[in-house]
Amino acid sequence: MDAAVLDLGTTQLVAKTDPITFATDRIGWYAVNVNANDVAAMGAEPRWFLATLLLPESASEAEAASLFHQVVDACAALGVSLLGGHTEVTYGLDRPVVVGCMLGELIGPRPVGAAGARAGDHLVLAGPIALEGTTVLAREAAELLIQRGVPPDVVDRAQRLLEEPGISVVAQAGIAMRTAEVHAMHDPTEGGLATAAWEMAQAAGVGARIDANAVPVLPECADVCRALGLSPLGLLASGSLLIAVAPADSEPVVDALRRAGYPAAVIGAVTPSAQGLVLQEGNAERPLPEFERDELARVFDGFGDA
Template sequence: MDWTVKAGKLSPEKLRSLIFNRLHRRRSDILLRPGLGEDSAVIDFGDEVCVVSTDPITGASCRLGWLAVHVACNDVAANGAEPVGIQAALLLPEGVQDEFIGQLIDDMDAACAQLGIEILGGHTEVTTQVETPLVVITALGRAPRDRYVTSAGAQPGDIIYVTKGVGLEGTAVLASDHRETLLSLGVEEAVLQRAAGFFDRISVVPEALAAAEAGASAMHDITEGGFCGALWEVSAASGWGCEVMVEAVPVLPETKAICAALQLDPLALISSGSLLITAPPQVSIVEAVARVGAKAYPVGRVAAAAEPVLILPSGERRRLTMSVEDELWRFLAGK
């Protein structure tokens, strides 16, 4: 068997051949099942649906529990579902300290308190099979049956929005876990302190629920592969292309500074905390998101085309490739 794959997500080709094409059992009450660009399952429960999503945290060490809860809950919220609770699988290396475990659970509990959800259970294990802690979270949410949202819902003519700024999670991880490297490259201490604070902006639950209620046609939590990866996945799920003006994509000053120092592309940096939304022009996404204290920026449109395209400041049109390597993994691989 060929195990020569890079760190990160499996390629779309491998997902299709090794996973999706081997899933043959179908139930009538499963409304959304595994597919490119879809991070959750949607299960019919009558007047409501249950939305379920699972996510690991593998590229961060600081505030691991807080990040794990929010990242998983972001996925169900991106389907228009209100998170209800989580289950956690904690795989811990031999020699792990009690203090670490206690802090991990405290951070998870604090994230749950912010979201108004519970830790429903899970599994803990100390194992020789991991060298660093691995946290895997399954989030469960609920939504009205007639108002859940999928990545496949984007339609030609829809406006594409991005909330807050891209690269939030990656910026916070780099500022926290690689502070000394960044200081040596000339990034100011004040910039790193502000960037580490981006962990507190990781949740997209309020703006996702507001956008779903307003009439968003599709949403996608911008995680691994960053904005470029999310854009490609929405295009793959919906079957439509898109055109995005690169200059319109919001990148915060701290993200610009850290990415410039490390020679990373902020548009391909893991971006939990930022949400990609599509909606018909008559839907007031900017106003809906503003009512919950977030900003949404129009960056382009869904197009009746075969592929997503980035329009550079020079006017050059750059086609997005099928597989986007996340800049955080590229940085970690080079250390």
């Protein structure tokens, strides 16, 4: 499950904690949005946030202030109250670490999560895949991408994907919840859309069929993945949301998301478990790839050309 659910009698509270440990200049902003996404994927409205900022001994006061303001700004953008937290200089760190804890309240009478998908459901994807992985690569490996032939203006656009369209799926989850009876939701993160589909299927004891041609991939993502020999299906995918609904509800959900300005499409269906997980590519089909680790790691380990 993406988060824990606490039954308080008069309300149900959803709680999530997740650390951000990779090097990035937007780590505080990431911490808020990643935790908020997991709460939203449980069918809840993110409401309250606490943050622990662990800084290396080399960190300056300005760097600490920047992290704090990122957290404040990200909370404000989502309408989340920052309750407090802790900041310290921690021996042995070579980069900042931010540990977030997000609390939210359920929108409906019960949590959603990934385990409720039913055979016959349609799979709706809100947002393009691999957005987060694309922007991380553009920010952390810009020189390598340019060396591999990606035009500088494409790298620049990819770097800005973090802010526009951004990685938050809080609004998209809320729209889906208020439009139809959502059977399951899961926000793809490490391992990309393919891993999210596997996780949803395993949690629900079902199979799935994904139409590769229906999966939205931004041009910047396609260029970055092509240059590094990566699959968008296995690349860090915060900024997208996988939603399972009854067939009659899929188009209303897609329409509601699009009317609100969010890209969305029906990308496949839930099938009986005996059919496994299948990727359909035109008239051909093959097993949906499994990624033992995120494609991002291949680049940072020096295997981007594999």
